[in-house]
Amino acid sequence: MFRKMMKENIRGAACILGATCLAFGASIPAHAQGVLDGKTIRILGIGDPVFQVMQQIHGDLEEIAGGEIQLDVRPFDVLHQQVLLNAQNDLSNYDLIAVDLPQFGEYRPFLTNLNPLIEENDYDGSDFHDVAWNGAQFGGNQLGVPLQPHPEIFAYRTDVFEKYGLDAPRTHDDVLAAAKTIEENEADMSGVCWNAARGTPIGQSFIMTQGDFGAAPIDMVKVGDDFDMGNIQPENMKPTIDTAEGEATLNYFLALLEVSPPGILNMAWDERVRVFAQGGCAMTYIWSGRSAIYELDEDAPARGNVGYVSHPSGPDSPNRSTLGGWYLSIPTNIDPDRVDLAWNVIEWLTSPEMIAEYTKHGNCVAPRKSVSADPEVIARCPVIPHVNQMAEDGFLQGWQRPPVPEIQKIVDVLGAESHQVLTGDKSVKDALASAQRLIDREMRKAQYY
Amino acid sequence: MSQSRAARRAAFILISPAVLLLLALNVFPIGFAVFISLRHWSLSIVNPPRFAGLFNYQELTLDDRFINSLSVSATFVLIAILAELVLGFALAFVFNSKLKGLDTLRKLSLLPVMAMPLVVGLVWFYMLNENFGVINWFVTLFGAERLPFLTDSTLAMLSIALADIWQWTPFVTLVIFAALQSLPEYVFEAGRMDGLTEREIFWRITLPLLRPAIVVVLIIRAIDAVRMIDLVFMMTKGGPGGATEVLPWYLYTTGFQSFDLGYAGSMAVVMIIIVTLGAQVFVRQIANPEKGR
Numbered sequence: 001m002f003r004k005m006m007k008e009n010i011r012g013a014a015c016i017l018g019a020t021c022l023a024f025g026a027s028i029p030a031h032a033q034g035v036l037d038g039k040t041i042r043i044l045g046i047g048d049p050v051f052q053v054m055q056q057i058h059g060d061l062e063e064i065a066g067g068e069i070q071l072d073v074r075p076f077d078v079l080h081q082q083v084l085l086n087a088q089n090d091l092s093n094y095d096l097i098a099v100d101l102p103q104f105g106e107y108r109p110f111l112t113n114l115n116p117l118i119e120e121n122d123y124d125g126s127d128f129h130d131v132a133w134n135g136a137q138f139g140g141n142q143l144g145v146p147l148q149p150h151p152e153i154f155a156y157r158t159d160v161f162e163k164y165g166l167d168a169p170r171t172h173d174d175v176l177a178a179a180k181t182i183e184e185n186e187a188d189m190s191g192v193c194w195n196a197a198r199g200t201p202i203g204q205s206f207i208m209t210q211g212d213f214g215a216a217p218i219d220m221v222k223v224g225d226d227f228d229m230g231n232i233q234p235e236n237m238k239p240t241i242d243t244a245e246g247e248a249t250l251n252y253f254l255a256l257l258e259v260s261p262p263g264i265l266n267m268a269w270d271e272r273v274r275v276f277a278q279g280g281c282a283m284t285y286i287w288s289g290r291s292a293i294y295e296l297d298e299d300a301p302a303r304g305n306v307g308y309v310s311h312p313s314g315p316d317s318p319n320r321s322t323l324g325g326w327y328l329s330i331p332t333n334i335d336p337d338r339v340d341l342a343w344n345v346i347e348w349l350t351s352p353e354m355i356a357e358y359t360k361h362g363n364c365v366a367p368r369k370s371v372s373a374d375p376e377v378i379a380r381c382p383v384i385p386h387v388n389q390m391a392e393d394g395f396l397q398g399w400q401r402p403p404v405p406e407i408q409k410i411v412d413v414l415g416a417e418s419h420q421v422l423t424g425d426k427s428v429k430d431a432l433a434s435a436q437r438l439i440d441r442e443m444r445k446a447q448y449y
Numbered sequence: 450m451s452q453s454r455a456a457r458r459a460a461f462i463l464i465s466p467a468v469l470l471l472l473a474l475n476v477f478p479i480g481f482a483v484f485i486s487l488r489h490w491s492l493s494i495v496n497p498p499r500f501a502g503l504f505n506y507q508e509l510t511l512d513d514r515f516i517n518s519l520s521v522s523a524t525f526v527l528i529a530i531l532a533e534l535v536l537g538f539a540l541a542f543v544f545n546s547k548l549k550g551l552d553t554l555r556k557l558s559l560l561p562v563m564a565m566p567l568v569v570g571l572v573w574f575y576m577l578n579e580n581f582g583v584i585n586w587f588v589t590l591f592g593a594e595r596l597p598f599l600t601d602s603t604l605a606m607l608s609i610a611l612a613d614i615w616q617w618t619p620f621v622t623l624v625i626f627a628a629l630q631s632l633p634e635y636v637f638e639a640g641r642m643d644g645l646t647e648r649e650i651f652w653r654i655t656l657p658l659l660r661p662a663i664v665v666v667l668i669i670r671a672i673d674a675v676r677m678i679d680l681v682f683m684m685t686k687g688g689p690g691g692a693t694e695v696l697p698w699y700l701y702t703t704g705f706q707s708f709d710l711g712y713a714g715s716m717a718v719v720m721i722i723i724v725t726l727g728a729q730v731f732v733r734q735i736a737n738p739e740k741g742r
Contacts, residue, residue, distance in 0.1 A: 106493050416694075419688050441508070
């Protein structure tokens with residue numbers, strides 16, 4: 001411990017004296033200086049804001065860390081492939097991998113339990129919001145450290161809503177009514193942008209919207225208004241798609257289609273936010289971290305004119321937003337000699353200073369309480385206090401995307417079937433029956449029942 | 450006797466590297482695909498693969514998406530190949546004429562072939578995008594409504610075919626043009642002396658002489674079109690609905706997104722059978738054209 005402190009002090013002093021100490025570097029915690037010590041760290045990341053920021057400031061990061069950072073940033077589906085293929089290797093090709101919250105169930109056997117490292121290094125996780133820190137705990141094992149956990153929430157243009165005397169939408173009916181009013185009065189503005197592209201985008205929209213109706217995609221045990229995610233048994237794996245809530249979900253999609261912008265059937269994560277940012281629609285579903293797309297764009301009409309609420313709900317259901325987002329984890333097949341290095345880099349990349357730094361470059365997520373209370377961070381990212389409030393109110397949940405190995409298969413099936421309903425190729429009833437049958441087949445193949 | 454045995458041994462030694470290569474690169478992967486297809490095998494589940502018999506093949510017969518993907522693949526191949534052949538043929542004749550400036554045009558026309566199909570897909574995706582696309586921007590300049598190039602079932606299929614046609618027509622042109630250049634002039638002169646009109650020369654002399662080149666280009670393009678996945682990946686992800694879900698895309702999402710390797714393996718085997726049978730028809734045409742008539 002003493003040696004570590006001495007090293008930190010020496011690095012800190014060197015930084016003050018050194019000609020290469022950058023202004024950016026000065027805000028990095030002392031223990032981060034030279035964390036790589038000439039070594040190379042290999043990170044498998046996702047094309048989401050936090051890793052895109054790392055790409056932007058890659059040179060600075062390497063200079064501060066004193067080594068090479070091999071950052072492999074992949075789209076969602078490709079990352080999923082890479083993680084599973086890498087897990088088959090005797091030795092991992094990566095020291096750190098990005099894990100989405102619902103994927104912990106699938107990746108659990110391939111991820112290192114971080115508890116021994118946390119204890120050994122006296123790491124304090126209490127600065128993270130409970131919902132973010134606990135999201136990566138399975139059976140008492142911490143499998144990842146929050147880097148960019150954020151919920152899918154609902155954003156609306158406050159200036160447009162004020163103009164037409166509309167209240168913030170709390171239910172699906174509110175959303176549709178507001179969208180209709182706006183479309184009738186604004187020639188170039190559509191009602192709602194959302195993930196309606198085929199495959200993973202609309203598949204995820206389905207399970208999150210089904211959550212708006214208080215239902216999960218599999219037969220989990222209900223606890224109050226929510227579901228027990230920590231103890232999913234084989235008998236809980238039966239799909240619950242062909243249900244009244246499933247039907248309501250697809251009917252809501254069909255209603256949304258009437259108030260969506262052109263090209264909605266090919267619209268996904270980034271495009272929906274960009275269209276919203278440019279005034280193409282008055283409301284959008286959005287992963288909160290992506291709000292920087294317009295909050296940091298001085299030319300965006302949406303900048304400074306956006307209100308946030310959790311996912312609007314269906315009738316008689318509570319408001320719930322799906323918590324997702326990214327954690328840093330260490331694969332189990334990592335070279336044992338590299339585990340300490342990997343942990344040190346996790347500590348550095350998830351430190352309060354780094355989390356604050358990411359917000360300057362387009363990642364409006366603050367999983368640490370200390371960062372989310374920072375006035376400068378709030379000024380940059382107005383969405384952060386709203387998300388904190390939602391977390392405090394218990395609106396953020398993860399059960400909509402249960403952490404089971406078959407989650408991607410469920411999403412794929414729903415992504416294909418739902419899209420056929422939107423194009424008119426299938427009726428709601430046929431699509432639900434087909435999705436139910438296909439997912440049930442997968443569960444039987446996996447021998448859950 | 451011993452001489453012929455020595456010759457046989459020499460032959461065996463000489464062909465064995467090629468045979469080994471063939472076994473490693475062709476036979477083993479196909480055999481392994483068949484092996485996988487007879488198992489329940491998922492990478493996302495820790496359980497070891499287990500024998501499934503013909504389960505995956507039975508499932509294929511019940512799977513609407515699979516049947517749809519076969520029909521979408523067939524439609525795409527038909528549209529793309531027909532258009533490429535007609536356009537390629539026409540361009541080859543234009544390039545074969547003795548007009549000035551065609552040399553440069555001929556070279557320029559080959560540029561699309563050199564581009565990566567993924568890049569081609571990305572460029573067309575952005576050009577045809579309903580919100581940001583340059584083509585829709587032009588359309589709206591003339592006061593017309595934006596066209597749902599990638600979100601209407603028919604237009605999406607045509608858009609993907611268009612991107613493919615843009616990229617591969619020059620290849621067809623090149624092959625037909627090369628064949629045209631190699632045709633002996635005296636055959637045409639003889640035809641003219643016999644009193645044939647230009648139209649008759651085309652149908653009775655040019656076309657039959659070009660037949661081998663046409664069949665070769667058809668085989669190459671048809672096999673390529675059946676395997677096409679890049680454009681779908683970049684432009685539509687198989688949508689809208691399942692309108693552009695070609696077989697390779699369904700196979701890819703099953704195998705490498707859902708990681709259901711057994712089921713994807715069974716699709717791969719069916720695809721290999723279809724491509725092989727299709728190619729055989731064409732190959733026979735080349736080997737024995739009289740039989741095919």
